[in-house]
Amino acid sequence: MRLTDLIRASAPALEISGLAADSRAVKPGFLFAALAGARTEGARFIDDAIRNGAVAVLAAPDASLEQRLAAVKIAFVADAEPRARLAAIAATFFGRQPGTIAAVTGTNGKTSVATFTRQIWAHLGHEAASLGTLGVQASGFEVVLAHTTPDPITLHRLLAELAGRGVDHLAMEASSHGLDQHRLDAVKVRAAAFTNLTRDHLDYHPSVEAYFAAKMRLFDAVMAPGGAAVVNADSDWYGAVAELAQARGHRLISYGERGADLRIERLAPHTHGLHLDVTIFGARRAVDLPLVGAFQAGNALCALGLAVACGADANKAADALGELAGVPGRMQSVATTAAGAPIFVDYAHTPDALDTVLRALRPHASGRLVAVFGCGGDRDRGKRPLMGRIAADLADIAYVTDDNPRTEDAAGIRAAIMAACPGGIEIGDRAAAIAAAIAGLQAGDVLVIAGKGHEQGQIVGSEVRPFDDAAVARAALSRQVH
Numbered sequence: 001m002r003l004t005d006l007i008r009a010s011a012p013a014l015e016i017s018g019l020a021a022d023s024r025a026v027k028p029g030f031l032f033a034a035l036a037g038a039r040t041e042g043a044r045f046i047d048d049a050i051r052n053g054a055v056a057v058l059a060a061p062d063a064s065l066e067q068r069l070a071a072v073k074i075a076f077v078a079d080a081e082p083r084a085r086l087a088a089i090a091a092t093f094f095g096r097q098p099g100t101i102a103a104v105t106g107t108n109g110k111t112s113v114a115t116f117t118r119q120i121w122a123h124l125g126h127e128a129a130s131l132g133t134l135g136v137q138a139s140g141f142e143v144v145l146a147h148t149t150p151d152p153i154t155l156h157r158l159l160a161e162l163a164g165r166g167v168d169h170l171a172m173e174a175s176s177h178g179l180d181q182h183r184l185d186a187v188k189v190r191a192a193a194f195t196n197l198t199r200d201h202l203d204y205h206p207s208v209e210a211y212f213a214a215k216m217r218l219f220d221a222v223m224a225p226g227g228a229a230v231v232n233a234d235s236d237w238y239g240a241v242a243e244l245a246q247a248r249g250h251r252l253i254s255y256g257e258r259g260a261d262l263r264i265e266r267l268a269p270h271t272h273g274l275h276l277d278v279t280i281f282g283a284r285r286a287v288d289l290p291l292v293g294a295f296q297a298g299n300a301l302c303a304l305g306l307a308v309a310c311g312a313d314a315n316k317a318a319d320a321l322g323e324l325a326g327v328p329g330r331m332q333s334v335a336t337t338a339a340g341a342p343i344f345v346d347y348a349h350t351p352d353a354l355d356t357v358l359r360a361l362r363p364h365a366s367g368r369l370v371a372v373f374g375c376g377g378d379r380d381r382g383k384r385p386l387m388g389r390i391a392a393d394l395a396d397i398a399y400v401t402d403d404n405p406r407t408e409d410a411a412g413i414r415a416a417i418m419a420a421c422p423g424g425i426e427i428g429d430r431a432a433a434i435a436a437a438i439a440g441l442q443a444g445d446v447l448v449i450a451g452k453g454h455e456q457g458q459i460v461g462s463e464v465r466p467f468d469d470a471a472v473a474r475a476a477l478s479r480q481v482h
Contacts, residue, residue, distance in 0.1 A: 003056055003075060006031070006089050012075045014055050019093055019153045021086065028053030031077070033086045033153075036060070050074060058082050058089070083152075083182040090156040091186035096163035097156075098129070098170040101188055102306040103222070105215045106195030106232070108353045109299045110148070110173040113193060115327045116303035117171035123320035124312055127166045131158065132173030133347075134328060134454060141165060149178025152186070159187070171306065179222070180214040189223040191309035192250075193230040193302050194241045198352030212237065216244055225249040228309035230302055233258040253309055255301040262301040267294055269363040280304070281314050287321045292344070293331045293360035300324060329453025331357065334470040335477050341367075341441040343477070345469045347453025349376065349403065351386040354450055358394035367444025368396035372437050373451050374430070375417060377408030377459075384413065388420030397440070398424040401433035403451045404459040430458065430467065435476040449473060 003014040017029030023045035026032050032049035034057055043065065046057055056075035059065060060082055069076045079085040091097075104113045114130040118137065121128035129138035136143040136158055143158065149172075150158065162170060174184055174192070197212055219229055219241070229245035231238055234256035245252050255262035265284070266277040274289040276297055289300055300321050307317045326332055335343045342364070348357045354373060362369055371391050375384045391398035400417050402410045410428055418424055427433035437447055449469045452458070458467035 001093055003031070003077075006092050007077055007085075008092075011077075014075055016056060016093070019086075019090060020049070020054075021151060021153060023048040023052060023054075026052040026054045028055075030054050031056040031058060031089070033057075033082060034059040035082055035086070058086060081182065084185050087152040087156075087182050087185040090152040094156040094160035096160040097188055098159065098163050098167050100126075100169045100190055100310050102169075102171045102191045102193070102310055103174040103184065103187070103189045103218055104171070104193040104195065104302070104306065105174040105176070105179065105218045106193075107198045107350060108348075108356065109195035109295070109302065110175075111347070112296065112299040112327050112330050113195060113302045113306070114171040114173050116300055116324050117306045118169075119324055120303055120307045120312070120317050120320040121169040121171070123323060124307070124316060126169040128169040128171070129162050129167045130171045136162070138162060138165070138167055147178070148173050148175040149183050152183050155183060155187070169310070171303075174215075174218045174222070176211055176214040179217040184218070184222045187222065189218070189227065191228040191230060191306050192218045192223050193306050194219075194235070194237070195232050195299070195302060196235045196352070197237045198350060212240070216241070219245050219248060219250065223248075223250070227251070228253060230255065230305035230309055232256050232298060232302065233260065234298070251309065253305045255305050256298055259301070262305055264297055264301070267297055269294065280318055281308075283315070285318065287318070289321055289324065291324060291326055291331070292333065292364060293357065294363075295356050295360050296331065329455070329470075331360070332453075332470065335474050337438065337441050337477060339441065339443040339445075341443065341445040341447065343438065343441075343473050344446070344448045345453060345473065346448055346450050347455075348373070348448075348450040349452075351383050351390055354387050355390045355394065357448055357450060358390065361446050361448055362394070365444065365446040367442055367446075369394070370397045370399070370437050370441065370445060370447045371395040372399040372401055372430075372433050372447070372449045374401045374403035375413055375451075376404045377406035377410070377413055379406075381416065384416040385420035388417040388424065391417075392421040392423060397437070399433045399437050400424040400426045401430045402428055402458070402460075403430075404455075405461075406459050407461055410460075430469075431472050431476070434469070434472050435479075438473065438476045439480060 003011040021033040026049045032054040034043045058077040061078040118128045118130040228251040230253045233254040263279040268275040276287040348354045457464040
């Protein structure tokens with residue numbers, strides 16, 4: 001594709017054969033995006049990119065850089081927002097996107113909502129996909145992703161591939177990092193959802209307000225005016241989100257116990273899920289939801305709202321709720337002891353998520369509620385005592401163990417948690433903690449292993465060691481049985 005077509009402006013007569021934001025991925029004929037990163041400046045790698053064959057460079061305006069590139073006959077694309085420009089260039093270069101795209105943001109629930117939306121669309125007969133923390137999932141097509149919201153080049157390559165495979169409906173997660181870094185700016189989002197906002201990622205965002213502002217870019221900068229906003233009416237941030245959405249001319253669909261459009265009237269937990277009485281756009285109906293945890297009712301209604309916002313018939317879409325399958329690592333039932341005690345794995349790694357999971361499981365425990373959890377290293381230190389206190393207050397037995405210590409001292413992380421969880425049982429080795437928790441389970445007890453969910457590795461130092469909470473739990477239970 002010609003450079004002039006990519007940037008929609010006059011430019012040297014160049015054919016661009018590919019795009020890269022990593023100089024090591026550059027090949028002859030590529031445009032190299034020299035972006036400022038958290039740890040290094042992309043401009044440092046321009047010479048490497050040129051040696052690898054780059055014929056054009058995208059970067060922030062810089063007179064000296066422009067002169068240097070002109071001297072070696074390399075086209076310079078200057079933009080005050082190079083990340084936003086890269087998103088636009090990638091969208092043009094790869095060309096295709098699924099015809100209907102819905103996106104969901106929020107601290108918790110994004111993966112479940114995206115997955116449930118895909119399942120509802122599939123029930124309605126659409127070729128549907130989801131994209132996010134669990135990668136890309138579609139019928140006969142799966143891709144593992146490094147980030148919840150990929151960089152624009154990877155994202156638009158995947159969007160084009162999905163469209164080429166006949167996928168016409170896509171539900172995707174929109175992370176605060178991805179929104180802040182303009183990764184979704186050129187995605188044609190038809191409907192957007194907001195689940196909630198609680199403390200998270202304050203190692204990246206300078207404040208909760210900045211974190212919220214990043215998420216609001218989905219409704220303000222990404223989705224064009226006249227879209228649809230599906231918003232959790234039970235969130236403390238509902239008013240602010242609703243006001244922004246309506247100011248942008250979006251149709252507002254609210255859900256939850258206080259939802260005006262999708263409202264939970266009654267919720268009754270049972271052994272294998274939830275019985276709901278809900279009002280769906282004024283019509284009352286009963287739903288047997290095959291998901292454990294009261295918060296999953298909200299996630300399911302959010303997904304229903306997105307499907308309806310994108311044109312689905314509300315009654316037909318609601319029929320799919322009784323057939324929803326759980327999401328790996330999200331309140332996932334992984335085993336049951338001989339005494340009948342269920343074991344769950346959940347990704348809860350924030351104070352609010354741990355609080356939500358423990359409160360959701362309490363009605364399912366006629367005996368004791370047991371939790372195994374830790375906190376990640378090189379991340380927000382302030383949430384460690386918060387999570388310790390939550391476990392102390394809501395679990396009958398709390399095992400404090402290692403999560404992903406990364407480059408921090410694991411014992412120090414555990415100590416910060418234990419300071420607020422004085423009755424906790426500290427076992428640093430995560431496999432040993434899981435085994436100890438399972439060994440102590442009795443009839444009526446419920447165990448949740450929280451923090452890592454679907455993850456297949458544990459990060460210790462700079463090494464990623466194979467570790468799967470679900471597999472470790474099953475192995476520990478098997479050893480006890482035999």
